[in-house]
Amino acid sequence: MNQSDAKxxxxxxxxxxxxxxxxxKAGDYGSVASQLNRFNVLxxxxxxEGKSVLDVGCGKGDFYGFLKKQGLHVDxxxxxxxxxxxxxxxxxxxxxxxxxxxxxxxxxxxQYDIVITSGTFDFKVSDHATYLQKSITKxxxxxxxxxxxxxxxxxxxxxxxxxxxxxAQPEEIFRYCKKLCRFVTLRHDYAPNDxxxxxxxxxxxxx
Numbered sequence: 001m002n003q004s005d006a007k008x009x010x011x012x013x014x015x016x017x018x019x020x021x022x023x024x025k026a027g028d029y030g031s032v033a034s035q036l037n038r039f040n041v042l043x044x045x046x047x048x049e050g051k052s053v054l055d056v057g058c059g060k061g062d063f064y065g066f067l068k069k070q071g072l073h074v075d076x077x078x079x080x081x082x083x084x085x086x087x088x089x090x091x092x093x094x095x096x097x098x099x100x101x102x103x104x105x106x107x108x109x110x111q112y113d114i115v116i117t118s119g120t121f122d123f124k125v126s127d128h129a130t131y132l133q134k135s136i137t138k139x140x141x142x143x144x145x146x147x148x149x150x151x152x153x154x155x156x157x158x159x160x161x162x163x164x165x166x167x168a169q170p171e172e173i174f175r176y177c178k179k180l181c182r183f184v185t186l187r188h189d190y191a192p193n194d195x196x197x198x199x200x201x202x203x204x205x206x207x
Contacts, residue, residue, distance in 0.1 A: 005125035006081060006102055012123060012164070013059070013082045022060060022088065029119070034191070038118050038150055039066045041187060041196045045148040046205055048072050051113035054079070054142060056103050056135070056149075057120030061089035064096055077112065079103050104135065108142055115143040122152050124166040132168070133176055140180050145205040147181075148198050156193035170195045 001009075029035040042063070049072050055063050058078025067074055079099040080086035090098040099106065103120075117139070125131050139147045151168040161167075170188055177184045177199050185198040 001102075001104055001125050001131050005131075009123050009125070010082045014084050017060075017082070017085050017088065022092070035062065036066070037191055038194065038196070039063055041190050042116055042118060042148050042150070043067075043070070045114065045116070045146065045198050046200075048074055048114065050074070051145070053077065054108075054112040054115045054139075056115065056117035056139060057081070058089055058098065059085055059119075061093045061096060061098070063116065063118060064089075064093055068093075079106060103138070104131075111142050111144050113143070113145045115139040115147045117149045119150065121149065121168070122165050124164055128166045129172075132173070136173075136176065137180060140199060143199075143201065145202075146198065146200040148196060150194055150196040153188065153193055153195045155188070160193055168195075173197060 039062075043066075048067060052075040053067075055076065055078040058064070058080050061078055064076045064078065067076070076093070077097040077099065078086075078089055079101060080089060081100075081102050083100050086098050086100040089096065121132055121135065136147070136149070139149070151173065152165055154167045154169050156167065170186055174184060174186045174197070177197055181199040181201070183200040183203050186195060187198070188195040190196075
């Protein structure tokens with residue numbers, strides 16, 4: 001992702017926050033139900049209790065809030081490119097570690113049990129396929145147990161298209177994940193317009 005794309009993403013989510021405030025629309029979700037649906041599928045990746053979690057493109061920290069409502073205790077780190085959005089996440093969750101930076105270029109000094117992202121890869125950028133592959137690879141390298149992320153599918157219902165969303169082919173994403181990881185699950189069973197990937201370093205991390 002070049003600097004122009006990074007600026008576009010920062011502006012896009014900053015503008016949504018200014019317009020909607022602390023609301024699900026600030027994360028470009030269509031509804032609370034669709035956001036929770038995505039979060040529940042990410043949660044089904046495995047046991048989060050007591051784990052260290054890196055949330056890439058954490059936004060307002062909504063996934064951390066979701067985990068807390070489930071009664072789960074995690075060592076949570078979020079990284080967010082939009083400074084005002086990251087500031088809100090830190091204000092809402094002072095016990096979280098929020099990094100204001102571009103995930104692609106940030107130099108991490110540790111690994112995390114589970115690396116997740118929700119909605120981060122949906123905003124279309126230049127050479128999106130390469131951006132995706134680099135991001136997935138970096139997430140996998142940072143993970144001790146595994147990675148889970150979601151994307152908007154090319155198999156979406158008519159009438160839901162827009163100019164700024166990247167529509168991914170699930171089969172291509174699966175093939176790339178398999179190049180990195182032996183144990184991969186593709187889920188396209190919870191929403192017609194969405195799919196989620198699970199990448200496990202070893203299979204026992206699923207339980």
